[in-house]
Amino acid sequence: HYTFFEGKPRWPEGTQELTYGFLPDNQLTDQVKSVFATAFDRWAEVTTLTFSEASSYYTADIRIGFYTGDHGDGEPFDxxxxTLAHAFSPTNGRFHLDGDEEWVVSGDVTQSELSSAVDLESVAVHEIGHLLGLGHSSDLDAIMYPTISSRTRKVELNNDDISGIQELY
Ligand code: TQI
Ligand code: ZN
Ligand code: ZN
Incomplete structure (x- = not known):
């Protein structure tokens, strides 16, 4: 079953459009950016929210960046x-990914020759759940279940994720 953060924080009542931006230093390719766009769309489909890329990273509601090791927020990557990534509860908007992972952006992660390959979209869908206000779920098939194996792809919201997010938006 789904959970929320302590105090059930959410983006403000009346929020329709949320913007996201990419840390300019990362110089991500359009292919990587499109993985995030697809992940946001999965949540947009089941809520009244929409997501679009901000013209400036600095004014975006959700700020996405890849970092390695200690990156100044007290939660170093390893x-x-x-730890693959972390995101914070509403309305913080910080969405950080560990730049040391073997991120799989396209193609089939389950067929990767790297045992440590991690599917970017799977992690993005999970972290966006946190950014919107969902905690972890006890339902094994939920996107918000707290563990995922490497070389696994899990990107489809299940009924538990949908019920949880629809209680917020
Ligand atoms: N990162 C943890 C996570 O996102 C960070 C975390 C731990 C956290 N407890 C939290 C974030 C409570 C918000 C609230 O769960 S992780 C998965 C999963 C991670 C884990 O790197 O361990 C995914 C990142 F759930 F699948 F194991 C992405 Cl998909
Ligand atoms: Zn961080
Ligand atoms: Zn999580």
């Missing part, structure tokens, strides 16, 4: 596997 190299390959372990």
């Amino acid at each position: 190299g390959v596997l372990g």
Whole structure:
């Protein structure tokens, strides 16, 4: 079953459009950016929210960046596997990914020759759930279940994720 953060924080009543931006230093390719766009769309489909890329990273509601090791927010990344990414509850908007992972952006992660390959879209869908206000779910098939194996793809919201997010938006 789904959970919320303490105090059930959410983006303000009446929020329709949320914007996201990419840390300019990362110089992400359009292909990587489109993985995030697809992940946001999965949540937009089941809520009244829409997501679009901001013209400026600095004014975006949700700020996405890849970082390695200690990156100044007290929650250092740890190299390959372990912590893959973190995001914070509404309305913080910080969405950080561990730049040391073997991110799979396109193609089939389950067929990767790298045992540590991690599917970017799977992690993005999960972290966006946190950014919108969902905590972890006890339902094994939920996107918000707290563990995922490497070389696994899980991107479809299940009924538990949908019920949870629809209680907020
Ligand atoms: N990152 C943790 C996570 O997103 C960070 C975290 C731990 C967290 N507890 C939290 C974030 C409570 C918000 C609220 O769960 S992770 C998965 C999963 C991680 C884990 O790197 O361990 C995914 C990132 F759930 F699948 F294991 C993405 Cl998909
Ligand atoms: Zn961080
Ligand atoms: Zn999580």
